[in-house]
Amino acid sequence: MKKPLIILLFSLISATTFAQSRFGVKVGGNMANIKFGETLPGVELKSIFTPQAGLVYYSNLSKPLFVQTGLLFNQKGTSMNIDDPIVSAFFGDSKIKVTYSFVELPINVGYQIPVGDNFAIAPFVGGFVGYAVMGKAKIGSITYDLFDDEEAEDLISAKDRLDYGVNAGLGFHIGKRLIISGQYSHGLANLSDEDPKVNTQTITAGLTFLF
Template structure:
């Protein structure tokens, strides 16, 4: 909780600073294509991507003629879906997990002005921290003996990352806190922006997976964002 408060205070500082210097604040929203890595090298099956969304605010704070900082505060959906076989097959399995987070990304941006003088191309990278607040899961397992279905709300645990203490694992039980690295690129115009973003999670999503020597069971999110300056 103390870490969350510190991050929120930092974001508030950036936002107040932006307003004081007449820098831009954007209302931002867009499409997420989310997945979860399934192998030790961090890869995943593209066919299992889950469509979701994000919405929130982003500030653009110039540090000079070329560099700027872009902190944000977003409500964002992540997760994945998995389907094996067809619903008409004798054996069929399908599940989807769709958690929602409050996310705080911060990116260092390089800006390249365009010919009109009011527009720019930007590219940058940084990090994010996120806290799970809601979500649902649903699974279907069909066999010749019958079909088993389950669904419900995701419960978030508070595993201590500094110890081996874990609270259990399961489809509907996930670690509350996520963090990782970002990449972003796009175009900013006079009163709007469009960008492509990538979030590469570094935290395991479930209890029972404290081994961090491999890169499976972590969030991977591509997104397209549209923003309007306030």
């Protein structure tokens, strides 16, 4: 009798937990930049606007403490203005736009602070792991593949497509379906196989709709 009872209790707990969990979709945008391990003479870095979108999962939103994860398409990168007349004359442009397209898995832990009946503020911290499905550098009308050694030998060549880092942010939970969030993410993996080191940085604003 004990074994069927344990199975029944486990099933009830699992069903309750799942019922309290929520799936949803997220759309947003990044102010993305890249941090180099050292100052590059004659190079000015500027942030670029890039998209973020995907599926998200929130555990146990009926209680203050929750876990948030999902699977996102997340694009990161930077714009570099190079003060070099040779580069400008050869390519017809002195600006290089670098973009990495990641499939990303975030894992964040948050805490809901109620402010009224249908609104809560939720600070959260965590981390992410991402895999770059594409890396491009565009100079003028020419686009280079950053993961092709021959194409990108004089640019930011990369062999390791894995990125990982830390997140910190704030969510505004409106009712039971909408979440507006802001987040800062800092990559810890070196995206370049040469010096100087290259790390991603993003500030993200997003809108999540829960089912």
